[in-house]
Amino acid sequence: MSEEQNEIMAAAKDAKARKExxxxxxxxxxxxxxxxxxxxxxxxxxxxxxxxxxxxxNRGKRDDD
Incomplete structure (x- = not known):
């Protein structure tokens, strides 16, 4: 796997940081x-x-001539 984080790994890292x-x-x-x-x-x-x-x-402004 490359050095770049994919979305799943980034979300897992964020969830772990939130838990900590x-x-x-x-x-x-x-x-x-x-x-x-x-x-x-x-x-x-x-x-x-x-x-x-x-x-x-416009309520009440009827002009019925």
Missing amino acids: RARSGDKKGNGWSIGAIGLGVGVGSAAVAAALLYAGR
Whole structure:
């Protein structure tokens, strides 16, 4: 086998490193930061609000002459 790692070997090495970090209690690189989560919630909320405003913009404005 050549010196290059294939995807399976790279994934196995990554899984082993994650397991070792979990055993040692090292929290570096685990999950999303709170800032990224807050940003995602804010953007999602703005998108929902915009969709509701867009959907309801013509309600009650019928002009039946």
